[in-house]
Amino acid sequence: MIRLDKVSKQFSTGVFALSDISFEIEKGEFVFLIGPTGSGKTTIFRLLTRETLPTSGEVIVDNWDVVKLPSNKISHLRKKIGVVFQDLKLLMDRTIFENVILPLEVSGIESVAATKIVEEIMEKVGILQHRDKFPIQLSGGELQRAAIARALTLEPDVLLADEPTGNLDQVTAMEIVNLLSEINKKGTTIMMATHNEDIIKALSKRVIALNNGKLIGITGKKPKASIEHSDKKSANIEVKEKKSEDRPEEEFNPVIKKEDENEDF
């Protein structure tokens, strides 16, 4: 579903945002992307949505070669990927309903059908009662839900959530994660960037850890089917996964573990 192969991204200043990153995510997986600020999590999301291009390497999303994608196809790619942005990117002068319906309008879906879809999704994420309010009138958790609702309107194959629990209290954060988990159970591949250890522990999903733009570990179990179908390109990733599988699940805490090993992480 998603594959990054030896991807590097160097900014014009010469700084490497990502160095030789390779990993693979299978369809229907829920994967955490962890790492400190500036480790390259958001850059990976930006590469997946073709907001930026890698300096080298290959980025594949659902058999689409994102790097070689013609510019007139970028909008098609973005319609396949729902994104919950770190700063939410809600339009402040539009109501929650108008924000959520935007991807459907952009896709040219007829108004009556679009309204029905949006109402269903808003009901599902629990913000239907706020449909006519403006973003400034909602709490952080409600805004996150609105951003998730907008990301889901086009029924994307992939949902990228960039620290969706960043500014939320623990209870609200868990509600958001449970919501994402429910979405994942219905078949949507989810990639979530987070710092929250409790969430990572609670869900026991695969974790991709980054530091200073480098992949420092992939832990947790990859779905069986995906291991069987992995090609040789991801062999080194498999080795890392095998290592993580050797460890008991309850001992696994990549954030604490790495902090113990390296203070920079």
Next chain:
Amino acid sequence: MKTKTFKTTWWNIRRSPYQAFAAVFVMSLTFLFISFFTFLLFGSSKAISYFESRPQVTAFFKNDVKKADIDNLKSQLMETGKISNVKFVSQQDALNIYKEQNKNDPLLLELVTADILPASLEISTIKIEDLSTINNMLKNSPLVSEVVFQKDVVSVLTSWTNALRGIGLSLIIVLSLVSIFIMVTIIGVKISHKKEDIEIMRLIGADRWYVRWPFILEGISYGIVGAILGWVISSGALWIATPALSSFLKGMSIFPVSLLFLFGMLGVEIIVAVVLGALSSFLAVLRYLK
């Protein structure tokens, strides 16, 4: 193009009424000038046609001249091979023409009889440069009392019209360029204000034209409203001035200006407005929406 695009355009216009007013104002000024210039060109070309359709040389005869002598002179003129048309106007014909021209003024009609109006020959030449030769020939004839020579009137009017056309076209080009620059700036400012919204729309899958169309339609709308306002003001002014102008330019069939001409002009102006509006907003979109 979806209804939503039109709604977004209308929403953009309503969101910044002062910028919209500035854009419409500059477009109205441009089209007001274009309309006035068109009226001027239309009027002057009608005036030239009027003078060109008149006899180019008119020779008035002395009262005691006989018809046979006039016919003889007419034959001499025809023999030069330079004449395209000669028409004899008798004293009675002259009286009839006078009566027709002054039929609304009985006082002028009472005082005039056929005796005091001279017979005349109305002559047109094949080439305008032969007018001087014919003019001299007539002036030397003992039968002729006066020669009216219209070459100067036509040539002066033509040179004035050409000058007007040159100045007017230059001003229209300058005004159109000013309108384009102002529109590019206004649409550019609007794009800059909506930069974040545009970025969000692009990130959730909007293609280029989904973002571009509302701005292009906005430019076209300013152009169309400006053209209609300019046309309404200029046509209104013409309608108010028509009685005075038609009495001043008596004899020339310019007034009242036909509705067909006015609406035809509106149609052309709207097409020009669409082109100007679309061009300026497209330039702004290219400049500010990379």
